[in-house]
Amino acid sequence: MHSTHPTPEFPSTAVVHVASEADLPPLAARLVAVLPRPMLVTLSGDLGAGKTTLVKAVAAACGLDPADVISPTFGLIHDYALPERPDLPARFVHADLYRLSGSDELAETGWGDAIAGDTWTFLEWPERIAAALPSERIDLTIEIESTTARRLRFTGHGPAAGAAVRMLEPRAGTAGVC
Numbered sequence: 001m002h003s004t005h006p007t008p009e010f011p012s013t014a015v016v017h018v019a020s021e022a023d024l025p026p027l028a029a030r031l032v033a034v035l036p037r038p039m040l041v042t043l044s045g046d047l048g049a050g051k052t053t054l055v056k057a058v059a060a061a062c063g064l065d066p067a068d069v070i071s072p073t074f075g076l077i078h079d080y081a082l083p084e085r086p087d088l089p090a091r092f093v094h095a096d097l098y099r100l101s102g103s104d105e106l107a108e109t110g111w112g113d114a115i116a117g118d119t120w121t122f123l124e125w126p127e128r129i130a131a132a133l134p135s136e137r138i139d140l141t142i143e144i145e146s147t148t149a150r151r152l153r154f155t156g157h158g159p160a161a162g163a164a165v166r167m168l169e170p171r172a173g174t175a176g177v178c
Helices: 021-034 051-061 103-108 111-115 126-132 159-168
Strands: 012-018 039-044 077-081 091-096 119-124 137-144 150-157
Touching: 012 021, 012 159, 021 051, 021 159, 039 051, 039 126, 039 159, 051 091, 051 119, 051 137, 077 111, 091 111, 103 111, 103 126, 111 119, 137 159, 150 159
Parallel strands: 039 119, 039 137, 091 119
Antiparallel strands: 012 150, 077 091, 137 150
């Protein structure tokens, strides 16, 4: 039997342009509004592209003090309890796995615990553990367009991630910002 309803294809992609860091809070709020639970968001981009800056903006949209969200380069994984709100998961995890040489080193980091349960996880340097990434996730690539401008490409893998990414597509009249 054939369905008459089209099935969305995956991965789904949305591209958002931000002119400056000042454009990040509305984008972060939009991401918080559509992000399913649990979800892993991978972050790729050159050094200085703004991966940690974006994570801080999302943390602020969740009610965390962005000053408390620091790059986990040396600690590898930082885990934050989120305010009790029905629209938020219990935990917010920021991981930077630059120092790992492969997914075989994950067991020693506490990665399984970090992504378990009601959590949003933001992962920098996902290529270090590519073999261990879940199939349901959002990959975010940040490209530097100028000193202040960035191009963010969200790619949703799986039904929930794909639906969230489709909701991030810039709307008419928003000049590229959600």
